[in-house]
Structure formats: structure tokens, C-alpha cells
Amino acid sequence: MTTKRGPRREGAFGFAAPLNALRGSLSPLDWLFKLATLLFALAIAGTVVAITLQMVMNTPLTFEKFGWSFVTRSVWNPVRDDFGALPFIYGTVVSSVIGLLIAVPVSVGVAIFLVETAPRKLADPISFVVQLLAAIPSVVYGLWAIFVLAPLLRRHIYPAIQSKLGYLPLFQGNPNGLGLLTAGIILSIMVVPIITAVTTDVMRAAPQSQREAALALGATKWEATIIVLQNARSGITGAVILGLGRAIGETMAVTMVIGNRPEISASLFDPSFTIASAIANEFSEATTEIYKQALVELGLILFVITFAINVAARLLVWAATRGQGKAADA
Amino acid sequence: MHSNRFRKTISACVTLLTGVSAAVVIAVLIAILGYIAVTGISRLNLEFLINDPKPIGESGGGIANAIVGSFILIGVASVIGMPVGIMGGLYLAEFASSRFGMVLRFLIDTLTGMPSIIVGVFVWTIMVKPSGHFSALSGGVSLAIIMTPIVARTTEEMIRLVPHSMREAALALGAPVWRVTLGVVLRAAAGGVATGAMLAIARIAGETAPLLFTALGRSYTSTNISQPIASLTYQIYYYAGSPYEEWRSMAWAATLVLVGMILMINVTVKILARSRRS
Numbered sequence: 001m002t003t004k005r006g007p008r009r010e011g012a013f014g015f016a017a018p019l020n021a022l023r024g025s026l027s028p029l030d031w032l033f034k035l036a037t038l039l040f041a042l043a044i045a046g047t048v049v050a051i052t053l054q055m056v057m058n059t060p061l062t063f064e065k066f067g068w069s070f071v072t073r074s075v076w077n078p079v080r081d082d083f084g085a086l087p088f089i090y091g092t093v094v095s096s097v098i099g100l101l102i103a104v105p106v107s108v109g110v111a112i113f114l115v116e117t118a119p120r121k122l123a124d125p126i127s128f129v130v131q132l133l134a135a136i137p138s139v140v141y142g143l144w145a146i147f148v149l150a151p152l153l154r155r156h157i158y159p160a161i162q163s164k165l166g167y168l169p170l171f172q173g174n175p176n177g178l179g180l181l182t183a184g185i186i187l188s189i190m191v192v193p194i195i196t197a198v199t200t201d202v203m204r205a206a207p208q209s210q211r212e213a214a215l216a217l218g219a220t221k222w223e224a225t226i227i228v229l230q231n232a233r234s235g236i237t238g239a240v241i242l243g244l245g246r247a248i249g250e251t252m253a254v255t256m257v258i259g260n261r262p263e264i265s266a267s268l269f270d271p272s273f274t275i276a277s278a279i280a281n282e283f284s285e286a287t288t289e290i291y292k293q294a295l296v297e298l299g300l301i302l303f304v305i306t307f308a309i310n311v312a313a314r315l316l317v318w319a320a321t322r323g324q325g326k327a328a329d330a
Numbered sequence: 331m332h333s334n335r336f337r338k339t340i341s342a343c344v345t346l347l348t349g350v351s352a353a354v355v356i357a358v359l360i361a362i363l364g365y366i367a368v369t370g371i372s373r374l375n376l377e378f379l380i381n382d383p384k385p386i387g388e389s390g391g392g393i394a395n396a397i398v399g400s401f402i403l404i405g406v407a408s409v410i411g412m413p414v415g416i417m418g419g420l421y422l423a424e425f426a427s428s429r430f431g432m433v434l435r436f437l438i439d440t441l442t443g444m445p446s447i448i449v450g451v452f453v454w455t456i457m458v459k460p461s462g463h464f465s466a467l468s469g470g471v472s473l474a475i476i477m478t479p480i481v482a483r484t485t486e487e488m489i490r491l492v493p494h495s496m497r498e499a500a501l502a503l504g505a506p507v508w509r510v511t512l513g514v515v516l517r518a519a520a521g522g523v524a525t526g527a528m529l530a531i532a533r534i535a536g537e538t539a540p541l542l543f544t545a546l547g548r549s550y551t552s553t554n555i556s557q558p559i560a561s562l563t564y565q566i567y568y569y570a571g572s573p574y575e576e577w578r579s580m581a582w583a584a585t586l587v588l589v590g591m592i593l594m595i596n597v598t599v600k601i602l603a604r605s606r607r608s
Contacts, residue, residue: 017422017423017424017425017426017427017428017431018424018494018497019424019425019497019507019510019511020424020425020426020427020428026507027506027507029506029508030506030507030508033507033508033511034421034425034507036417037417037418037420037421037424037425038421038425040413040414040415040417040418040421041417041418041419041421041422041426041434041438041482042434043414043418043478044414044415044418044434044437044438044441044478044479044482045433045434045437045438045441046437047441047475047478048437048438048440048441048444049437050452050456051444051448051449051452054452054455054456055448055451055452055455058455105351106351106354106355107351109347109348109350109351109352110348110351110352110355112344112348113345113348113349113351113352114352116348117345117348117349118352126352126356128600129355129356129359130355130356130359131596132359132593132596133355133358133359135532135533135536135592135593135596136362136536136589136592137535137536137537137538137563137588137589137592138536138537138538138539139536139538139563139566139567139570140362140366140536140566140585140588140589141362142567142570143566143570143581143582143585144362144365144366146570147570147578148361148365189358192355196355220337220338220340220341221341221345222337222340222341222344222345223337223341225344245443248445249443249444249445249446249447249448250445251445251446251447251538251539252538252539252563252567256567256570256571276445276447276539279447279450279451280447280539280542283451283454283542283543284542284543295451296451296455299447299448299451302445302447302448303444303445303448306443306444306445307440307443307444310439310440310443311440314439
């Protein structure tokens, strides 16, 4: 995603391969070689199809029992073989949205700083440091969140929020540090690198003449930046959606701090569950066949959501950087 | 229209805010890494690296099982994932027609964006469930599935940077296509392909979710790939959820080892990339 550098002639996915023209004149050995590389490429691409099929084939019991209502039911009772996905979908969406609400302003701010303010000598190391955040494993964020972030929030931040805004249903209940809001906060840290990287690319792709024209008309630096942001808005939207895709699929860190309770509650302090964390937490313990299948079907829902999100994001980013191959070579 | 001074003040304030957001992000990174370093170092010593965990109650013991396990898992994943990824990337860059390449790239990028827990479930259904037991091999396959799309796409990007004139020169000398591709084009792109491969290794070294129901974990050193195996990430997850102070401190030290390895790879790649450019 962010490693897509280099010349880009026909958009994000299309590219005329140089040796494709040799099709007619390959010797048998060359033909075999080409076939071998094709098989490897097909193996990778085919994995996606295989995953989809395998998951569909592994959910006959739940599908037969609950049908499409699986998605809208809010019961999760393994003892009675009664399953519904709604609490998990709710937890996934809410924790991701909290993550984005925090991460997007910060990421766009960092991107503006890197592109419009910082000299190249400073911007390069800073964007490297931001990318290091993406290199830290999810389980490490989880460990840090349990033992550092959650106690900090429980002791200092959540009581303060509750004393000011406690009359809102969002902030009622017992803020013990493990819940939706904490999950959202750790997610925000984890999606900042991807949103920053893509936004930076998109903003760099904006022609310099736009800024110069605005400045020449007497605009201040910020007003010129607004013009750039407006023109880059579809790409920035793509960046945000890519971040959303990352947040929704995030597993370990969320599993460790969200509290793991399959209930829909108005309060952000209450424990919740996401699709990914439910699979991580319960898959090994699921003893009955239908319980396992319910978890696989949760995985299928997660796959469909992330698939749709990734397609949308890629189309937007592609449209925003199209024909700007050189500018993206940052 | 606002007065000029007002507009200039707004502009300066926003510039300041963007600088602050950059500073906040860097501060968060330093806070996380600093905490890991300070907390982890107290437990880290040679014995911690070369001993297996001791039963709870006995002091001492280390994470040799997890270090060995992680290396084996990464090894299995690389043996499967690297050739597939590099050859697949070769096909995309050198042979694919525009439209077919587009379909392949789309599917491969979908695999990159797929949550890793789903890969774990998938491998459980095709390997663990039929065989009836967890294994290092299935963990390695999970990691390979995560690694291949990354390797394929970076290989493709790097090969695209090789100038056409090199292919034409080799073909004009009468070299067969397979030799041109492997001996000239891939060799010219080798540096970039290697850095891509290193980043892919750094990525899978930190994966936990796909190992939860494939490789599982093990409390002693094992090199048998048909049996469950420990890994640094799983060990950290397991210790983090334990009530014992001793295990928690081991989680931090194991984290220091893991993060140190991953950051070292990332910094090395950065330095290599810079030296290649200049």
C-alpha cells in the first residue's frame, strides 16, 4: 500500500508487462518458465478465493439454523447453541470509529506538517519514525495498553471525563479501564501510520502550481493548504477508509483491552467485543461444531466488510494519485 | 474577508498545531519504546535467552522455546512464501497482460488487506481440523500466506524499475527469456527484492493472531514441525494474560527481544535503501 512507489502508467492495477509482447516467440523452456511463474502468481491470488470458499463451506449449520438473521441477532449463548453477530458488529464498528475520530485529525495534521511545513531533511526522519509505529506488533500494543494505558485512563482520564460529562449515557457505568473507549484509543495509535503515509502521498501528488497560485493571490499558507486539501479530499477519504479497514481487522491489541463481553451497551466505558477479538478469544474454546461454525461465520462477515472497505479505499487513492507517479515517488 | 493580521494568526496557529500533532505521534512512539526498554531490560540476560521457561513458583527460566519457535515458524514461512512471492511478482512484472495482471493484482492486494485472524481460521480449516492437531507447519503456512502478497508486490515494484534496455540487450545477445528474467532482471532488482523480503519477515515476526489456533504454543523448546511450537508473540500474549508477576516481567523482556529484532530489520532496510539511492 504505502510501498507502491515508482512509475505508474496505467493506474493502480493495470501495467503493460515488458515481456508480454514476446508471447509468440517463446522456446519450450521459456514457455515452461513463464507457466511456472504464472502458477505461483495464481497460487497467491487463488488463496483469496480459497479462503472465501472454505469459510462459506464451513458454516452450513449456522446458516441453516439462523440464515441471514445471524447478522441482526444480538444473542450469543454458546451453552444453548444460540448465536447472533450483532454485538460483535457493534463493538467492531464503534471501536473503529472511535479510533478514527482520534487518528484522522492527528494524521492529517502530521501529513500537512510533513508536506507543507517541514523541510525535507526533517520530514524524512519524521515520516520514518511514524512508520516505525506501524512496525510494532499488535500484541505489543496490547501489552502496553493493559499495563500502561488502561491504568492511566482508569486513574486519571476516565474519572475526569465522567465528572464533566457523566450525565451522557456514553460515559456512564464503571470505568475500569477495559472497554470500548480504551480499545478505540489503542486503535487510533495503530492506524495513524497508514493514514499519515497515504495522506502524505496524496498531498505530495498535488501540483506545486496550486500552492503557488494561491500564495500569489495573497493567500496565507494555511489558505493555500486548504486548497491542496480540497483537491486531495478523495485521496484523503481513501486514506481514512484504509485506516478503517486496518482498525476493523485489528485483533490482538483489541482482544487484550476491550473486556470481551458480547453485549451492546450505550456506555463507552463498558466492556464489549469485536468480531476479530471474539474469534481470537473463543475459537480454541469452542467445543461444539455449531459454536465453531458461528465463529467462522463471524470471520466471513469480517472478511466481507474489510473486502468492501479495501476496494473502496483503493479506488479512491488510485483516482487521487492517478497520473502523478513521479510525485508519489517520495 | 477577515483582516490580514487575523488570517496570518490563524495560519500560524494551524502550522503550530500540525507541528504539535507530529510531536505527539513521536512522543507516543518514544513512550511505548521507552517503557518496553526500561521494563524489559531488568529481566533480560543471557540465561533468559538460552533457557526454557520454569514452572511457576521457581524463579529464573527464559524464553529459548519462543525464540527457537519464532525462528522455525519464520523459516517455514520463508521457505514457502519467498519463492512463491518472488516468482509471482516476476510474472506480474514481466509476463502478465494488462487486464489479467489487473485481476491478479486486485486479488493479491485483497489478500494483503485481509485481517490476519481470518488467515488463521482458514489454515485451521484446511490443516488443523483434518489432521486433528496443531502444528508448527500450519503456523508457518499461515505466516506464508501473509508474507507472499507483500513479497510479490514489492518484487514487482522493484522489477518494474529495471530499465528496458537491459532486457533488450540480453535478448539481443541471444539469451533465452528465462535467463534474461532470472539472471539479468531479477539480479538487477535483487537489492530491492531483498529489502522487501526483510520487511515481510519483520511483518510476520510480529503476527500473533494467525498462530493462535495453528502453531498454538509450547512450554519447552521443540524443533518438530508436526507438533505445536512456541513463538515470541504467542508467549507474550500468554504471559500478558497471566496473574503472575514473574510471567508479566517475562512478557516485557520477551517484548524487548521481539521489538528489538523488528526495529533492527526496519532500520537496516532504511539504511540500505538510502545507500542504494545515493
